[in-house]
Amino acid sequence: MKLTxxxxxxxxxxxxxxxxxxxxxxAFICFSAAHEIIRQKKRDLTLCxxxxxxxxxxxxxxxxxxxxxxxxxxxxxxxxLHCIRRAVEKGIPQPxxxxxxxxxxxxxxxLAGAAKLxxxxxxxxxxxxxxxxxxxxxxxxDPYGSGQIAVVPALNxxxxxxxxxxxxxxxxxxxxxxxxxxxxxxxxxxxxxxVAEEIVGEDVIRSDPNRTLIPHMVxxxxxxxxxxAHPSYxxxxxxxxxxxxLAWDTVSREEQQVExxxxxxxxxxxxxxxxxxxxxxxxxxxxxxxxxGEAYSQPVNYGVYR
Amino acid sequence: MVMxxxxxxxxxxxxxxxxxxxxxxxxxxxxxxxxACNLARRTVAPDLELVYxxxxxxxxxxxxxxxxxxxxxVSGATSxxxxxxxxxxxxxxxxxxxxxxGAAQIDRFGNLNSTVIGEYAHPKVRLPGSGGACEIxxxxxxxxxxxxxxxxxxxxxxxxxxxxxxxxxxxxxRSRLGIPGGGPQLVVTNKANFVFDQESKExxxxxxxxxxxxxxxxxxxxxxxxxxxxxxxxxxxxxEELRLMREELDPDGIxxxxx
Numbered sequence: 001m002k003l004t005x006x007x008x009x010x011x012x013x014x015x016x017x018x019x020x021x022x023x024x025x026x027a028f029i030c031f032s033a034a035h036e037i038i039r040q041k042k043r044d045l046t047l048c049x050x051x052x053x054x055x056x057x058x059x060x061x062x063x064x065x066x067x068x069x070x071x072x073x074x075x076x077x078x079x080x081l082h083c084i085r086r087a088v089e090k091g092i093p094q095p096x097x098x099x100x101x102x103x104x105x106x107x108x109x110x111l112a113g114a115a116k117l118x119x120x121x122x123x124x125x126x127x128x129x130x131x132x133x134x135x136x137x138x139x140x141x142d143p144y145g146s147g148q149i150a151v152v153p154a155l156n157x158x159x160x161x162x163x164x165x166x167x168x169x170x171x172x173x174x175x176x177x178x179x180x181x182x183x184x185x186x187x188x189x190x191x192x193x194x195v196a197e198e199i200v201g202e203d204v205i206r207s208d209p210n211r212t213l214i215p216h217m218v219x220x221x222x223x224x225x226x227x228x229a230h231p232s233y234x235x236x237x238x239x240x241x242x243x244x245x246l247a248w249d250t251v252s253r254e255e256q257q258v259e260x261x262x263x264x265x266x267x268x269x270x271x272x273x274x275x276x277x278x279x280x281x282x283x284x285x286x287x288x289x290x291x292x293g294e295a296y297s298q299p300v301n302y303g304v305y306r
Numbered sequence: 307m308v309m310x311x312x313x314x315x316x317x318x319x320x321x322x323x324x325x326x327x328x329x330x331x332x333x334x335x336x337x338x339x340x341x342a343c344n345l346a347r348r349t350v351a352p353d354l355e356l357v358y359x360x361x362x363x364x365x366x367x368x369x370x371x372x373x374x375x376x377x378x379x380v381s382g383a384t385s386x387x388x389x390x391x392x393x394x395x396x397x398x399x400x401x402x403x404x405x406x407x408g409a410a411q412i413d414r415f416g417n418l419n420s421t422v423i424g425e426y427a428h429p430k431v432r433l434p435g436s437g438g439a440c441e442i443x444x445x446x447x448x449x450x451x452x453x454x455x456x457x458x459x460x461x462x463x464x465x466x467x468x469x470x471x472x473x474x475x476x477x478x479x480r481s482r483l484g485i486p487g488g489g490p491q492l493v494v495t496n497k498a499n500f501v502f503d504q505e506s507k508e509x510x511x512x513x514x515x516x517x518x519x520x521x522x523x524x525x526x527x528x529x530x531x532x533x534x535x536x537x538x539x540x541x542x543x544x545x546e547e548l549r550l551m552r553e554e555l556d557p558d559g560i561x562x563x564x565x
Contacts, residue, residue, distance in 0.1 A: 025360050025389060026375020050389075051437070072437030077336050077373035080434075088432045100421075102436040103359065104393040111390055123398055124441050126483040127417075127470030133426045147484050177380045178360050179388045235377050242372050295381050 002222045003169045003199065006272060009221040010036040013159045013191045014045075021048040021110075021157040021189060022055060025180035026076050026240070029055050029232035030163035030195050032225045032272040038062040039266055048157055050106045050181060054231070054248050057081040060096060061258045062266070067097040069155070071106040078245050082252040092255060100134050101152060109155035110181050113188030119151040126150070160189035162214060163229050165237060166204070167196040171219025174211040177235025186214045195223045197237050209302075225272055227287075230279070239290040312543050314496040315563035316551055317515060318452060319345060320543035321494050322406070325450055326351045332404045333357050333397070333442055334365075336374050338452050339406035341555045341562070348550055355384070357402060359438040361392045370556055393438070397445045400486060405446035407439055408453050411464045414509050414529050416451065416471025416490030416502060418443065419464040426466060436468050443469035448491045455495035460527040472507035479507070498523045499540055508532065513540040 014020060014037055022030050034055045037045075041064075047056050048069040053076065059065055061083035073081050087096035101109065108120030121140075131137040131150065139148045162182050164175040173194050175182060186192045194214065199222070205212055227237075231244035251257045269275050279286055315338060322342035326332060327350040334343045334356050344367070347354040356365040360375040364384025371379055380386055387396075396402060409418035410433050420439055424430030443449055449471075453459055471490045473479035480489055493500040493509060501512040511523060511533040524531050543551070556562045 026373050027360075027377065070435070072434050073432070074434035074437075076375060077371075085432045089429060100435055102440040103389065103438040104398070104441045107390050107393050122393075122441075123484065123486070124444060126444060126485050127467065127473050127480070128436075128440050129426070129467045130421070130436060130440065133421075133466075149484075176386075177377065178362070178375055178386065180361065181389050183388065184390060233377055235380055239377060240372070292377070 001169070002171050002219060004221050004223060006032060006036045006195070006223045006225060009193045009223050010040055010042075013193055013220060014042055016042055017044045018042075018158040019046040019048060020159055020161070021155075021185045022161040023049060023181050023185040024163055024229070024232065025050060025178055026053070027178040027180065027233055027235060028163040028175070028182065029053055029229055030161050031055055031230060031232060032228035032275070033161045033193065033195055034059055035266045035272065035275065037064060038262065048155060050103055051076065052081060052084055054081070054245065057083040057248070057252060058262070060084050060087050061093065061252070062262055063093050065096060066094075067099065069099045069101075071101045071103045075245060075249055077242075078249050080249075082249070083258060086255065099136065100130065101137065102130065105137065105152045106155075107181060107184070108152045110184035110188045112152070112154035113156040114184045117154060119153050121149045121151050124150050155188055157185070157189040159191045159193065160185045161193045161195065162186050163195045163234065164213070165196065165234055166198040166200045167194050167222055168200055168202045168205050168216075169222060170202070170216035171214070171222045172202070172205045172212055172216045173214040173219065174205060174208065175213045176211060179213060183213045186218055191220045192218050193221045193223060194219050195225050195228050197226050197228070197234050199224045227276055228272060230276075233290075236292050236295075238287065238292055241286075241290055312548055313563040314515070315561060316543050316548060317540065318494050318496060319551060319562065320547045321499055321540060322450060322452055323547070324350055325492050325494075326354060326404060329354060329404045331355045331357060331402055333359070333402045333406070333446055334374075335406050335408065336371060337561050340371055341551060342406070342452070344555050345547060345550055349547065357396060359389070359392060361387045361389050363387065363396065370558075370560065393441060397438070397441055400445065402442070402446045404448045404450060405442045406450050406452060407442060407469060408451065409468070410459065411461045412451065412453065412459055412493070413461060413464050413471070415473060415475050415507055416449070416493070416509055417464055417467050417473065418451070418469040418471060419466045421466040421468045423465055439469045443471065443487070443489070444485050445487045447488050449487070449489060451490055451493045453493070453495060455497045455523065455526045457526050457528055462528045472502060475507040477505065477507060497526065501534065503532075510534055511537060513538040515540045516542055
């Protein structure tokens, strides 16, 4: 039985010191998993994500991370990630080692990791300084004679956490909208936790196999967590809470404010249900404000072949 | 007809949109580039396909996207793909004609820094880093830069090269390194626009915005500035461009500076 609670999934698959990838490019960012990791006071994690976003800003502020592997550290559409900047620039609350790539570099690392290749070749980093700043980015000679090509090493996280619209109890996961690096991150990882807005029957999955991004065989745990990506979003379920992203820009500027926020919204709460209840008490109309509306795709015919 | 009541952001957006005349595939960023690309699609480039690095081709955003991963980019798009597809097949595959970039520092050859101010290991200011910028700068056939003019931005020497422009100015510098894209072609600022000289690859002044003098521009640029021989005045936004920006593309004035 893979269906389990967030508490159990994190406790079992996110040990101290683990290499963790909670992916999702602006969309499907699994804050409910991050809050549980913070609440369980996990330490010395290596956090991998193309865009660390607020989720890793919070985890770094909470002291969970010793290293960050990334390609763009900004608050998307807003500005800086102040907690990560404090850690990098001033060592607060503790120094944070960084390993930096470009987006394509991170994409290539997951691709190589998923395919069990040692590295991934890409046409990038020419005339730029990143390969000097990060010695793990190297140039090799194309054996077929086209000249120098950049390579990045495979990334194989200990655990990937993937948020999606729906999955069945076995972990067959369907996702639509910005699929980002979700599939490659899942296949590259030793363990996978899927967090789904809805748990559906296997028949729903089998009715639309092209939409299945991640098959059950790579999934270790399935967590049913509606609205589990707030303040990020799940396409067709709820919108990004941009007000939160703007508010975090203010909160995150001061270390004490962040500590108070973590106390109020993470440590002081039992679980994500309590977080949602607190959110709804603070703003009763929140889900109307973040409603996705309806725009259904046209059904397709897979046919019956017997 | 031209209105004289407009913000410098509106002028920058209009100038950027016009640069997309005839283009078919543009890599879009958030903020001003997003409005410029949507404006271009309604004016000078009706066939323009908007590509976002989040994995969207042919976006038709129904509202102003607040990030490059906004769900409004997905609904109604031609195609949504993985980021592996986006970077491998669309960008590295040479399908992107034009792209917009910004940066904290730009040098005279259009090389860009969006990584650190100060030393990399001990930064004074840690900036977001490359994201897709390094690959966009390498693979897009043309790169357009939008940024406010400031001496802090237009520097003699970058603290870090995040994205290659015309490197050290040698005309074959990019091709010698195996860089397929054409590099920066245009810089749009709040005071003037710049192009890159065919021979020297140096950024040169091409048009001054109405009411701005050469000296005012030079004061915000760290190197001795040259001009094209036929220096022009930037054409201000037209009534129709302003109407589209104010009524349809950014009704709240978030990026057009009217808020």
